[in-house]
Amino acid sequence: MSRVGKAPIQIPAKVNVEVAKGNLVVVKGPLGEMQQPIHPDISIEVAEGVISVSRPTDQPRHRALHGLYRALIFNMVKGVSEGYVINMELVGVGYRAEARGQLLDISVGYSHNIVFELPDEVKVEAKTDKGKAPLVTLKSFDKQLIGQVAAKIRSFRKPEPYKGKGIRFQGETVRRKAGKSAGKK
Numbered sequence: 327m328s329r330v331g332k333a334p335i336q337i338p339a340k341v342n343v344e345v346a347k348g349n350l351v352v353v354k355g356p357l358g359e360m361q362q363p364i365h366p367d368i369s370i371e372v373a374e375g376v377i378s379v380s381r382p383t384d385q386p387r388h389r390a391l392h393g394l395y396r397a398l399i400f401n402m403v404k405g406v407s408e409g410y411v412i413n414m415e416l417v418g419v420g421y422r423a424e425a426r427g428q429l430l431d432i433s434v435g436y437s438h439n440i441v442f443e444l445p446d447e448v449k450v451e452a453k454t455d456k457g458k459a460p461l462v463t464l465k466s467f468d469k470q471l472i473g474q475v476a477a478k479i480r481s482f483r484k485p486e487p488y489k490g491k492g493i494r495f496q497g498e499t500v501r502r503k504a505g506k507s508a509g510k511k
Contacts, residue, residue, distance in 0.1 A: 331392035335377040335400050338407040343377060345370050351399055355406025357467040358447070362398055365391050370399070377403070405467040412476045415459040418483075418491035423452040423460045430462065434483040434493065442482075448475050461496070 337343055341355040349364040364370060368391050371378045377399060381392040404410075416423055422433040430442045430450050444450055444464075448471060451463040462479065466472040476495070485492035487503040494500060 329393075331379055331381065331389070331396045333396065335379075335396070335403055337372075337375045337377060337403060341403055341407050343372050343403065345372060351402070353399070353402040353406050355403075355467070357406050357409050360402045360406060360468065362395075362402060364395055368392060368395050370395075401469045405469055409465060409467050410469050410472050412464045412472055413496035414462045414464070414476060414479060414493055415496055416462065416493055417459045417485070418489075421460060421491075422454065423462050425450045425452040425462075430479070432462075432479075432482065432493075435491075440482050442479060444475060445471060447471055 344352045349366055351362045353360050367382055369380050379396040381388040424431045428444045431439050433439045447468050448464055448466045454460045464472055464476055480493045483492045485494045485500040490500050
Protein backbone atom coordinates (compact mmCIF):
# COMPACT_ATOMS: atom_id res chain seq x y z
CA MET A 327 0.00 0.00 0.00
CA SER A 328 1.24 3.48 -0.78
CA ARG A 329 2.34 5.34 2.33
CA VAL A 330 1.07 8.62 0.92
CA GLY A 331 -2.09 7.19 -0.62
CA LYS A 332 -3.35 5.31 2.43
CA ALA A 333 -3.16 8.30 4.78
CA PRO A 334 -6.65 9.74 5.37
CA ILE A 335 -7.30 13.44 4.76
CA GLN A 336 -9.00 15.35 7.60
CA ILE A 337 -11.58 17.89 6.39
CA PRO A 338 -11.46 21.21 8.32
CA ALA A 339 -14.68 22.68 9.74
CA LYS A 340 -15.39 25.31 7.04
CA VAL A 341 -14.50 23.10 4.04
CA ASN A 342 -17.08 21.20 1.96
CA VAL A 343 -15.95 18.25 -0.23
CA GLU A 344 -18.16 16.59 -2.85
CA VAL A 345 -17.49 13.80 -5.34
CA ALA A 346 -19.57 14.55 -8.45
CA LYS A 347 -20.42 12.25 -11.35
CA GLY A 348 -17.47 11.25 -13.48
CA ASN A 349 -15.11 11.21 -10.48
CA LEU A 350 -14.84 14.99 -10.18
CA VAL A 351 -13.79 16.15 -6.71
CA VAL A 352 -15.10 19.64 -5.79
CA VAL A 353 -13.62 21.34 -2.72
CA LYS A 354 -15.18 24.57 -1.41
CA GLY A 355 -13.78 26.65 1.42
CA PRO A 356 -13.50 30.17 2.78
CA LEU A 357 -10.66 31.09 0.37
CA GLY A 358 -12.12 29.66 -2.85
CA GLU A 359 -13.34 26.65 -4.81
CA MET A 360 -11.28 24.04 -6.68
CA GLN A 361 -12.07 21.05 -8.89
CA GLN A 362 -9.97 18.04 -9.83
CA PRO A 363 -10.96 15.21 -12.19
CA ILE A 364 -9.93 11.81 -10.85
CA HIS A 365 -8.93 8.73 -12.87
CA PRO A 366 -11.85 6.26 -13.11
CA ASP A 367 -9.80 3.45 -11.50
CA ILE A 368 -9.25 5.41 -8.28
CA SER A 369 -12.15 5.62 -5.83
CA ILE A 370 -12.77 8.50 -3.41
CA GLU A 371 -14.91 8.19 -0.28
CA VAL A 372 -16.01 11.08 1.94
CA ALA A 373 -17.40 10.13 5.36
CA GLU A 374 -17.49 11.76 8.80
CA GLY A 375 -14.99 14.54 8.05
CA VAL A 376 -12.41 12.23 6.44
CA ILE A 377 -11.50 11.63 2.79
CA SER A 378 -10.05 8.24 1.89
CA VAL A 379 -8.51 7.31 -1.47
CA SER A 380 -8.28 3.67 -2.60
CA ARG A 381 -7.07 1.74 -5.65
CA PRO A 382 -8.35 -1.49 -7.22
CA THR A 383 -5.08 -3.41 -7.73
CA ASP A 384 -1.41 -3.32 -6.78
CA GLN A 385 -0.16 -2.57 -10.30
CA PRO A 386 2.59 0.09 -10.50
CA ARG A 387 0.27 2.35 -12.50
CA HIS A 388 -2.46 2.19 -9.85
CA ARG A 389 0.06 2.68 -7.03
CA ALA A 390 1.37 5.85 -8.72
CA LEU A 391 -2.13 7.25 -9.30
CA HIS A 392 -3.13 6.41 -5.71
CA GLY A 393 -0.46 8.61 -4.13
CA LEU A 394 -0.82 11.33 -6.78
CA TYR A 395 -4.56 11.89 -6.34
CA ARG A 396 -4.36 11.73 -2.54
CA ALA A 397 -1.67 14.46 -2.62
CA LEU A 398 -3.67 16.62 -5.08
CA ILE A 399 -6.83 16.39 -2.94
CA PHE A 400 -4.85 17.18 0.22
CA ASN A 401 -3.33 20.27 -1.45
CA MET A 402 -6.82 21.43 -2.51
CA VAL A 403 -8.24 21.01 1.02
CA LYS A 404 -5.29 22.84 2.59
CA GLY A 405 -5.42 25.57 -0.07
CA VAL A 406 -9.09 26.50 0.36
CA SER A 407 -8.80 26.46 4.17
CA GLU A 408 -5.35 28.01 4.86
CA GLY A 409 -3.89 29.10 1.51
CA TYR A 410 -0.29 29.13 0.30
CA VAL A 411 2.34 31.88 0.53
CA ILE A 412 5.63 32.17 -1.40
CA ASN A 413 8.18 34.87 -0.57
CA MET A 414 10.81 35.87 -3.14
CA GLU A 415 13.83 38.18 -2.76
CA LEU A 416 15.36 40.36 -5.48
CA VAL A 417 19.08 40.37 -4.66
CA GLY A 418 21.17 42.88 -6.59
CA VAL A 419 22.08 46.56 -6.75
CA GLY A 420 19.20 48.59 -8.17
CA TYR A 421 16.74 45.67 -8.25
CA ARG A 422 13.21 46.89 -7.51
CA ALA A 423 9.67 45.51 -7.40
CA GLU A 424 6.31 47.26 -7.40
CA ALA A 425 2.85 45.69 -7.25
CA ARG A 426 -0.10 47.48 -8.90
CA GLY A 427 -3.23 45.35 -8.63
CA GLN A 428 -2.58 42.20 -10.68
CA LEU A 429 0.55 43.65 -12.31
CA LEU A 430 4.06 43.10 -10.95
CA ASP A 431 6.62 45.62 -12.24
CA ILE A 432 10.19 44.46 -11.60
CA SER A 433 13.53 45.99 -12.50
CA VAL A 434 16.30 43.38 -12.47
CA GLY A 435 19.14 44.87 -14.50
CA TYR A 436 17.71 44.86 -18.01
CA SER A 437 17.29 48.01 -20.11
CA HIS A 438 13.51 47.96 -19.52
CA ASN A 439 11.34 46.94 -16.59
CA ILE A 440 9.48 43.64 -16.76
CA VAL A 441 5.72 44.01 -16.26
CA PHE A 442 4.19 40.62 -15.41
CA GLU A 443 0.42 40.11 -15.26
CA LEU A 444 -0.67 37.62 -12.61
CA PRO A 445 -3.76 35.37 -12.73
CA ASP A 446 -6.79 36.49 -10.69
CA GLU A 447 -6.31 33.64 -8.19
CA VAL A 448 -2.85 34.93 -7.17
CA LYS A 449 -2.48 38.05 -5.01
CA VAL A 450 0.85 39.90 -4.95
CA GLU A 451 2.51 42.31 -2.54
CA ALA A 452 5.89 44.02 -2.95
CA LYS A 453 7.78 45.45 -0.01
CA THR A 454 11.07 47.34 0.02
CA ASP A 455 12.88 48.05 3.30
CA LYS A 456 15.96 50.24 3.40
CA GLY A 457 19.12 48.14 3.53
CA LYS A 458 17.32 44.89 2.59
CA ALA A 459 16.53 43.18 -0.68
CA PRO A 460 13.04 43.89 -2.11
CA LEU A 461 10.55 41.20 -1.11
CA VAL A 462 7.73 39.91 -3.34
CA THR A 463 4.97 37.93 -1.58
CA LEU A 464 2.58 35.72 -3.57
CA LYS A 465 -0.63 34.37 -1.97
CA SER A 466 -3.13 31.90 -3.44
CA PHE A 467 -5.31 28.90 -2.63
CA ASP A 468 -4.02 26.95 -5.68
CA LYS A 469 -0.64 25.35 -4.94
CA GLN A 470 0.05 24.35 -8.55
CA LEU A 471 -0.72 27.81 -9.93
CA ILE A 472 1.26 29.75 -7.31
CA GLY A 473 4.27 27.48 -7.87
CA GLN A 474 4.10 28.00 -11.63
CA VAL A 475 3.83 31.80 -11.24
CA ALA A 476 6.76 31.87 -8.78
CA ALA A 477 8.89 29.80 -11.17
CA LYS A 478 8.05 32.17 -14.04
CA ILE A 479 9.01 35.23 -11.98
CA ARG A 480 12.27 33.53 -10.92
CA SER A 481 13.08 32.73 -14.56
CA PHE A 482 13.35 36.46 -15.38
CA ARG A 483 16.71 36.57 -13.55
CA LYS A 484 17.86 33.30 -11.97
CA PRO A 485 20.44 33.57 -9.17
CA GLU A 486 23.93 33.39 -10.62
CA PRO A 487 26.73 31.58 -8.75
CA TYR A 488 29.51 34.23 -8.84
CA LYS A 489 27.93 37.28 -7.19
CA GLY A 490 24.65 35.70 -6.05
CA LYS A 491 22.50 38.29 -7.83
CA GLY A 492 19.02 37.39 -9.08
CA ILE A 493 15.51 36.49 -7.96
CA ARG A 494 15.44 33.74 -5.36
CA PHE A 495 12.99 32.16 -2.96
CA GLN A 496 13.34 33.41 0.62
CA GLY A 497 15.61 31.06 2.52
CA GLU A 498 17.07 29.54 -0.66
CA THR A 499 20.85 29.09 -0.57
CA VAL A 500 22.76 29.77 -3.76
CA ARG A 501 25.91 27.73 -4.26
CA ARG A 502 28.69 30.23 -4.79
CA LYS A 503 31.70 29.69 -7.06
CA ALA A 504 35.13 31.29 -6.88
CA GLY A 505 36.05 33.59 -9.74
CA LYS A 506 39.02 33.39 -12.11
CA SER A 507 41.48 34.90 -9.66
CA ALA A 508 40.96 32.08 -7.12
CA GLY A 509 42.58 29.51 -9.44
CA LYS A 510 45.88 31.41 -9.96
CA LYS A 511 48.59 31.00 -7.31
